Amino acid sequence: MHPAVITGGTAIDTEKRESGPVDLSGAAALRSVLRIRPFRRLWLVLGLASFGDWIGLLATGIFAAAQFDSSVGQGAAFGGTIAVRLLPALLLGPIAGVFADRFDRRYTMVITDLIRFVFYGSIPLVPLFGGSPGVTVAWATIATFIGETITLIWIPAKEAAVPNLIPKSRIEVSNQLTLVTTYGITPILAALALSALTAGIQQSGATLPDWAQPVQIALYLNAISRLATAITVFFGIKEIGGKSAERQEAAQQQSMTRQFLDGWKYIGTTPLVRGLVLGIFGAFAAGGVVIGAAKTFATSLGAGEAAFYLLFGTIFMGLAVGIGLGPMIIRDLSRRRWFGMSIVLASGSVMFLGVAFHLSMALVGALLVGAGAGMAFLAGTTLLYGEVDDAVRGRVFAVVQIGVRMVLLLAITLSGFLVGLGSSRRVDLGAVHFDVSATRVLLLVAGAVGVFVGIGSFRQMDDKRGVPVLADLWGSLRGRPLAPDEQFVRSGVFVVFEGGEGAGKSTQVTRLAALLQAEGRDVVVTREPGATDVGARIRHLVLDKSESPSPRAEALLYAADRAHHVATVVRPALARGAVVISDRYVDSSLAYQGAGRTLPVAEISWLSSWATGGLKPDLVVLLDVDPGVGLNRVDSRGEGTDRLESESRPFHERVRYAFLDLAAADPKRYLVLDAARPVDDITTAVSERLTTLLGATEPSPAPASTDLPPGPDLQAPDLTAPVNRRVGPDDRRADLTGLANPSAEPPHRADGRDEEPPLEEMAELIGINDDDTPDDHRRH
Numbered sequence: 001m002h003p004a005v006i007t008g009g010t011a012i013d014t015e016k017r018e019s020g021p022v023d024l025s026g027a028a029a030l031r032s033v034l035r036i037r038p039f040r041r042l043w044l045v046l047g048l049a050s051f052g053d054w055i056g057l058l059a060t061g062i063f064a065a066a067q068f069d070s071s072v073g074q075g076a077a078f079g080g081t082i083a084v085r086l087l088p089a090l091l092l093g094p095i096a097g098v099f100a101d102r103f104d105r106r107y108t109m110v111i112t113d114l115i116r117f118v119f120y121g122s123i124p125l126v127p128l129f130g131g132s133p134g135v136t137v138a139w140a141t142i143a144t145f146i147g148e149t150i151t152l153i154w155i156p157a158k159e160a161a162v163p164n165l166i167p168k169s170r171i172e173v174s175n176q177l178t179l180v181t182t183y184g185i186t187p188i189l190a191a192l193a194l195s196a197l198t199a200g201i202q203q204s205g206a207t208l209p210d211w212a213q214p215v216q217i218a219l220y221l222n223a224i225s226r227l228a229t230a231i232t233v234f235f236g237i238k239e240i241g242g243k244s245a246e247r248q249e250a251a252q253q254q255s256m257t258r259q260f261l262d263g264w265k266y267i268g269t270t271p272l273v274r275g276l277v278l279g280i281f282g283a284f285a286a287g288g289v290v291i292g293a294a295k296t297f298a299t300s301l302g303a304g305e306a307a308f309y310l311l312f313g314t315i316f317m318g319l320a321v322g323i324g325l326g327p328m329i330i331r332d333l334s335r336r337r338w339f340g341m342s343i344v345l346a347s348g349s350v351m352f353l354g355v356a357f358h359l360s361m362a363l364v365g366a367l368l369v370g371a372g373a374g375m376a377f378l379a380g381t382t383l384l385y386g387e388v389d390d391a392v393r394g395r396v397f398a399v400v401q402i403g404v405r406m407v408l409l410l411a412i413t414l415s416g417f418l419v420g421l422g423s424s425r426r427v428d429l430g431a432v433h434f435d436v437s438a439t440r441v442l443l444l445v446a447g448a449v450g451v452f453v454g455i456g457s458f459r460q461m462d463d464k465r466g467v468p469v470l471a472d473l474w475g476s477l478r479g480r481p482l483a484p485d486e487q488f489v490r491s492g493v494f495v496v497f498e499g500g501e502g503a504g505k506s507t508q509v510t511r512l513a514a515l516l517q518a519e520g521r522d523v524v525v526t527r528e529p530g531a532t533d534v535g536a537r538i539r540h541l542v543l544d545k546s547e548s549p550s551p552r553a554e555a556l557l558y559a560a561d562r563a564h565h566v567a568t569v570v571r572p573a574l575a576r577g578a579v580v581i582s583d584r585y586v587d588s589s590l591a592y593q594g595a596g597r598t599l600p601v602a603e604i605s606w607l608s609s610w611a612t613g614g615l616k617p618d619l620v621v622l623l624d625v626d627p628g629v630g631l632n633r634v635d636s637r638g639e640g641t642d643r644l645e646s647e648s649r650p651f652h653e654r655v656r657y658a659f660l661d662l663a664a665a666d667p668k669r670y671l672v673l674d675a676a677r678p679v680d681d682i683t684t685a686v687s688e689r690l691t692t693l694l695g696a697t698e699p700s701p702a703p704a705s706t707d708l709p710p711g712p713d714l715q716a717p718d719l720t721a722p723v724n725r726r727v728g729p730d731d732r733r734a735d736l737t738g739l740a741n742p743s744a745e746p747p748h749r750a751d752g753r754d755e756e757p758p759l760e761e762m763a764e765l766i767g768i769n770d771d772d773t774p775d776d777h778r779r780h
């Protein structure tokens with residue numbers, strides 16, 4: 001099991017959030033998130049809950065309005081029931097987050113859902129039991145108020161649980177999925193369901209009893225969705241239960257008031273969180289001002305009543321574009337920078353609206369306001385998920401969700417009020433003329449304030465100080481100023497073995513090479529770091545315990561080794577058609593320097609691409625080993641440990657899950673094997689997979705030694721030497737690459753073996769299952 005999952009999610013949460021460093025994009029990222037079973041269920045729960053919310057919102061308003069005959073009564077009843085949905089946030093919201101941090105989140109979600117089931121379910125029952133219209137509406141209002149108050153406890157519990165279910169690198173895509181579900185799919189589904197119900201019943205001509213009218217059915221659906229989510233969370237997402245030691249201790253030692261105050265203190269005194277929260281509010285304020293001013297703004301454009309709805313719809317379309325496509329557009333731009341830039345985009349677009357004199361300009365502005373706000377919300381919540389400690393996450397998210405509602409409400413109301421003040425003045429600029437009204441002034445001022453907030457956020461959170469902003473943005477949009485992949489005619493096959501310490505990589509590399517050579521193939525066995533003279537020196541620098549390069553220096557050293565290795569060993573061998581088998585490659589940097597050292601994985605990936613000229617392996621065999629087992633194997637060699645092997649257990653855990661994440665993201669390229677299996681089984685499984693990969697290709701014969709263009713400083717591998725001989729960090733596995741005996745064999749070639757290793761039956765190869773939980777992704 002994944003540690004974050006077995007311990008109830010939160011106990012080793014920090015670890016979990018630091019793992020999963022692999023950057024994926026688009027469909028692969030989406031698939032990899034949906035493969036995580038508990039998350040998939042939570043997403044279902046969210047979809048159900050959100051569907052219930054929207055259909056409930058519509059149906060409660062319609063239901064209350066239907067109790068009155070007069071249009072005034074209908075309007076007041078409709079508006080009143082919707083308004084009470086916002087009230088609880090103001091009154092009780094601030095303490096809601098304490099529940100999410102203090103109590104078991106699974107039980108919190110289940111109990112609050114059951115309460116909502118009872119209250120929402122009671123709304124359509126009141127008239128059935130003879131309630132007057134007044135009583136019915138009053139009860140609908142009270143039940144909605146209670147339900148919404150309870151929702152305020154449910155949401156932070158859910159929000160705080162999400163990061164415990166998924167790796168940090170997948171948070172953005174899971175956020176995209178949940179936001180699109182909540183604000184895109186489910187409201188449309190709810191509206192469609194309600195109108196289909198109404199139309200279906202009208203067309204059938206059936207006379208239905210009062211309790212089975214479409215609106216009543218919608219209200220029952222709302223209630224039932226709560227019951228369904230309670231059941232799913234209770235039985236299907238046990239992983240979000242339990243409490244970390246830190247939360248347990250806080251709950252025992254601190255009163256609720258203390259926790260409440262501490263939550264605010266945390267937000268106020270943590271610059272990054274403070275900047276994020278304020279920035280999110282700023283983006284929503286910009287959206288709110290536009291919505292509040294849209295009516296008079298549309299009039300000032302002289303575009304008629306329809307323009308208002310068009311502008312309104314365009315903002316939501318922009319939101320969807322920002323959330324859905326934003327990450328794909330900006331690619332690997334720093335999320336902290338993206339956040340500030342998105343606020344500036346949203347606010348700058350509000351200013352643009354202030355000077356727009358044609359509907360087409362206004363629509364472009366509205367689209368950009370929505371896109372900026374959507375991207376800021378996505379980037380902000382993603383950063384919050386990743387940066388806020390589990391112990392206080394519930395309170396932070398409570399403040400965000402409540403604050404967002406309040407800011408929206410205030411911005412809409414205030415701007416609506418302000419645009420009513422002051423008269424407008426017509427400005428003629430020859431061919432064009434437009435109204436300078438209070439609306440436009442408001443848009444300009446609000447936009448300017450937003451730009452100011454955005455720049456402030458950007459400055460406060462910038463994690464790439466000194467890197468020119470526009471060049472950075474342009475580089476990201478273009479996919480970084482990397483040289484295009486180096487082109488070469490590649491007729492060989494590139495196989496890489498990856499895995500944690502002591503996984504058995506060298507053992508398998510040696511065996512596989514011997515098998516292939518016995519088939520008469522040209523095989524090059526190599527490794528990283530240290531396959532070349534330059535590499536051997538680098539290996540010493542990175543693995544010798546007396547050296548201590550900083551994490552970035554370490555990443556650069558591995559990249560330097562790789563660049564030289566690829567240029568002088570791997571590419572020439574592949575070009576001539578050899579099977580190149582490398583003990584470690586790029587994934588090791590992503591796992592060790594990315595997840596292990598917690599350097600930004602996108603940057604490590606970028607560095608590796610640059611070093612290799614984009615060369616990717618055809619097959620990566622991941623030998624998955626529990627770090628305890630692997631390190632014991634290393635210990636039992638009795639040769640001491642190097643600098644990396646001496647890292648902490650959590651470091652090696654992160655490395656392990658990073659490897660698994662990479663494999664899960666690209667299952668076709670990976671063969672994940674349980675390194676605890678017998679050596680022969682593993683060899684069999686690998687050789688079977690390789691047979692498929694090599695297909696029916698004629699073996700490329702091993703060239704005569706004199707024909708080989710040696711790399712400048714490549715050493716000949718010596719597969720006949722004992723694989724596990726270890727001398728010291730700088731010459732470890734010298735036997736494998738021949739460093740111990742440079743003149744023994746021609747360069748680039750793996751020596752043949754007289755006898756094939758005994759192979760047992762082919763080991764079972766298991767593909768990565770769609771139904772797997774993250775811990776299941778690992779091996780076969």
Ligand SMILES: Nc1ncnc2c1ncn2[C@@H]1O[C@H](COP(=O)(O)OP(=O)(O)OP(=O)(O)O)[C@@H](O)[C@H]1O
Nearest residue numbers: 500501502503504505506507633675676677678679
């Ligand atoms: N499947 C296996 N089961 C048990 N022991 C194994 C297995 N494979 C290898 N070993 C043993 O584990 C030790 C480590 O193996 P090996 O050197 O091949 O691992 P490695 O992954 O290359 O290690 P490192 O990461 O330190 O380079 C050796 O003593 C080897 O004999």
Ligand SMILES: Cc1cn([C@H]2C[C@H](O)[C@@H](COP(=O)(O)O)O2)c(=O)[nH]c1=O
Nearest residue numbers: 528529558584585588589592593644645
């Ligand atoms: C390629 C590469 C390796 N490492 C680490 C992983 C290991 O601890 C050592 C190599 O030792 P081995 O015995 O040869 O496996 O280096 C890394 O951190 N980053 C890399 O890119």
